[in-house]
Each structure stands twice: as C-alpha cells, then as structure tokens.
Amino acid sequence: MHANTPALLAALALTSAIAQAAEPAPAAKPNKLSASDVIKASQPSEWRPLDPANTLYMDLPNGRVVIELAPDFAPKTTANIRTLVKEHYFDGLVVLRSHDNYVAQWGDADEKNPRPLGSALKTVPAEFTVPMSNDKHFTRLPDRDGYAPQVGHSNGFPVGRDPKSKTTWLAHCYGMVGVGRDVEADSGNGSSLYAVTGHAPRHLDRNITVVGRVVSGMPLLSSLPRGTGPLGFYEKPEQNVPIKSVRLAADVPEAERSHLEVMRTDSASFKAVAESQRNRPGPWTKVPAGYIELCNVTIPVREQAR
C-alpha cells in the first residue's frame, strides 16, 4: 500500500520534521489547519537559514548528518567542539554505539591510543544549565511539563527553564545532541557526542551538557544496527561506522554546503504548527488531545528555495 492511497495517507498523521513530506489532506474544518497546511501557508520571513558558523556537517558513508549548534545554551562546550572540529579531530573516528530506544554515540573507539585533543580543552565546565538571561528567544509553550517548570522553544531548540533558579537548558528531545561524560560533571569536553534516537530521555535534562540538534540526516543515525554490547556499544571494531569528517559549514566550500532553513520558533506559523498538533483537525483524528508535549512539537526544517 503506497502513500497515494488516501486511506493510508489518512491512516497515520505525520509528524515528520521535513516539511516537504506529504501530509494527509482531510476535509479541514474552518480554522482547523494541519501542520502541513500551516507550513505551506507560512511566510518566507518565518524561516531562517542555518548559521554556517554554528552548523556541523558529519559526513558518514551513507550521507550527511547536519547538526545545528546552540551556543547560547553551551557556550564553552560548543567553543571546544568548534576547536575539535577545526582541527579535524573527528575525521576518521567512528559511530561506536547504537542503543535501541536511546542514543547513537560517536567519537574515539581506541582506548589504548586515544587521539590527542590538540588545542581543545580536556575539561570543560559543565553547562547542564545556563542562566536564563543567555536566552533571548524564548517562546513559551502553555502545555504543562513534568520535567521542567516551564517549557518552550528558543531559536529552533526545545528548552526547559526554571524561573526560580533562573536557569534554562536544552531538552533531550529526539535528535538532540549531547556531550558524553564520566561521573565528574566537568568531564564532558565534546569529544564524545550522542544524538537521541528514541523516546526522549528527559531525565537527562540538567544532567548533561546539550549542544544542539540534528536538523537533517537523522535516519543515518537512527537506523544504524544496534550494538550487541551492553548499553548498545558495538563489540567488534568492524561494526563501528566510520566518520569521513565533521566540519563546520563555514569551512566547507559553498558548492558542498547544505541549504536548509528552520522555521522561526517565535513566528506566528510556528505557534500555529504547535496548535495544529495540540488539536489536530479531523476527520481522521477523533479525539484531539488538547495538549502537546514539548518533544512532540515539530520544529520544521526544509530545503531553501533556490
């Protein structure tokens, strides 16, 4: 059964982050738009291109993973990652873990002869949260959250915040990229990174530095064979997935760049996307939830029109 079948198109509502994918087109009631309707009707000014200085390209054998960094939420750590990337630290390293319903993780698999960090710092202060004042772009979601006193979005990222302590942090939604660490809080220097590939492990919020989001190429990570070792690590070196390179988009020739844009999360259309998912229009949906969880809100990404 193919997507052309109206039955199947209607069968399951789409929550893809890629705006181009076809959405079912039910007979919409007035004022009840689907997320796809909203995206189609959005204004060009409601989208922003990725900033090449804050965009990483991780080129794997089967394609490119594009990661948008959020320096406001991890200034020291993202700076250290930029240093590592500029010095080609990740080139030739590997994806070494694929843990079902959890994460894919990449970095240096060689414990005996670890690759030198070059100019990058071995220890970076933990940035599990940052001051709320770092965040100039917060748009609150009215939906109550169990893991954070307030939730919402900031410049394309899902965030939690605590007005009492005046702190904020990136939430561990699907596709978010965090920094592996040891027991010591400052032990995550950015040389070991992971992306969430399953149900959002929100208990990790405020316990680990989160540096950004995969905006394109998630399937390259989420469909990797699962590691057979404990915690999903690959047990044999030949199972590791080689990383051709990780580069800052700004250092990549224009002809090789990706051209993506993200919907502005302080835009009217983004607010309408969240509402269209909070109260989905029929006729397929029978009982609109009247609520949306932070990590269920699509943050649309698309190819720039060129």
Next chain:
Amino acid sequence: MHANTPALLAALALTSAIAQAAEPAPAAKPNKLSASDVIKASQPSEWRPLDPANTLYMDLPNGRVVIELAPDFAPKTTANIRTLVKEHYFDGLVVLRSHDNYVAQWGDADEKNPRPLGSALKTVPAEFTVPMSNDKHFTRLPDRDGYAPQVGHSNGFPVGRDPKSKTTWLAHCYGMVGVGRDVEADSGNGSSLYAVTGHAPRHLDRNITVVGRVVSGMPLLSSLPRGTGPLGFYEKPEQNVPIKSVRLAADVPEAERSHLEVMRTDSASFKAVAESQRNRPGPWTKVPAGYIELCNVTIPVREQAR
C-alpha cells in the same frame, strides 16, 4: 571506547527494557537503588511468563519480533488478529513502512490484488478506548500526565484512563503495536499493524486501537532503513522487508518458542523500578528529575531462567 570503560559505563544511564544488559554501578546511597539493582533483587514471583495464547511471533529474515497482545484493551480486534494469524494471513506479507521518529508498519503491499482476509472480519468496531471495568490490573503512576487524566500500568502495558468517562486505553509508548485504519473509525481490522519506533506519539491515544507491545526484537523494526516515500513508505517493492510468518506462540512447537517473562507491573519491584527512574541515584546523576513520564518507565523483560 567499549562498555568496559567505567567512564563510558557511567556516561549514560541505561533505560533498556532488557534486564540482562549491564547497568552502571555507581556508589549507591542507602535506599537509592538503580533499576538494575531492583531487577537483580526482585523475586521470581514478581515476574510472569508470556501467555502463549496472547503472544505473537513475527519471524523476519533477521530474527523474531515477539508481541504480547492485550485482549482486555481490544477484545474484538485482538480476536480478529488471532483469526488472521491462525489462517497465516501475514505469512509472506511485508514490512512496508519505516518512518523515522514514528512507526514501522506491516501488512499487505499489494493494492491491486489484496490478500483475502479469510474468516477474519473486514470491519471491527473501533476499540480506541474500552470501559475501565475491563482492566483488573491497573497500578497508578502518581506522575501527572498531559495526555490522560490518569496514567499507570496494567498487566505489563502502559495505560491512560479517564475516570469521568470511565474509559481506559493503551498508551502509544515506544514498542506499542497499533492498528492502521482509514478515516472511518471501524476501518481498522488488524490486517495492517504498526509499532512505535520513535518518540511516543501520544496524540494517537484514543484515536486508534492499540493491541499490544513488542517485548523482544524491537531493533529488527527500529533499525530498518527509512522509506523514501512520503510518510516513510518504501517506494520500491524490493525495499519491503519480507515477513516469513506471524504465528501465535500457542501454535508453535515448544522447541521453537521464546521463553520470556515480564515483570509484574503490580509488584513491589516494578514500583521500585519506576521510583529508581523517577529519582535516579548518583553519583552520575546530579539532578534527579523527581518525575517520570509514563513512556519513560521501563517494563522489564528477560529470558526465563531454565
């Protein structure tokens, strides 16, 4: 870096549903057990074997997916699925969709010459919710949920319930299996099934009949290449993943059966598992969440001791 490294073992807390996987072993404070500690200390009576009459084996080229049915929550639909299975309906059909951060879906890919349903019903009344009285095993989670007035577990399944309407339903957590349907509420007959392979799409709760849970073999579905068509459907027939057979465990010779057991969700150990995840012990965890979302609670499964 392999799991033997204490650093990496500690690096990311484990939420695997397979109790055998090694958990990091931090210096636990008294009374602060990890989920793994709880599982190890659990009593044999706190586990129940799968009921062969309510267990499906979906044998794929690379292994077996074991699905536990929840007839209390979808009596008519699970009966229809059992009819289909007994008549070998799924044998030789395919996994035809793998939609990133959403579902894998299987059934009949041939629209022009659909396989006859045999004795199974073409139309089954929607069982999006059932009366609360159907559920004799509910154990409530105290943690507030945005999608349901109450949440908890019932006989190994995550559930939502609404005391006002006295209805209950299975929640769309990772691994849950639901019934594809068209716009008409009664159009899901069980011949098209899906499993959640990404962040829990809780907005589907109460909108679709949910029939059970994958208790083993999730990676066989979650790591499938993503379909390139809209909604993640495979566009070319050769991409479809063949299903060798779907059988009821009761109809499978003993020598071919799986031997799994699930922790009883009304047991003291299960309550302790949820608590160990609600308030994770240090030293790796710095800020226990003090909250757990329904779909973040591990429902442990293990091989029976034999």
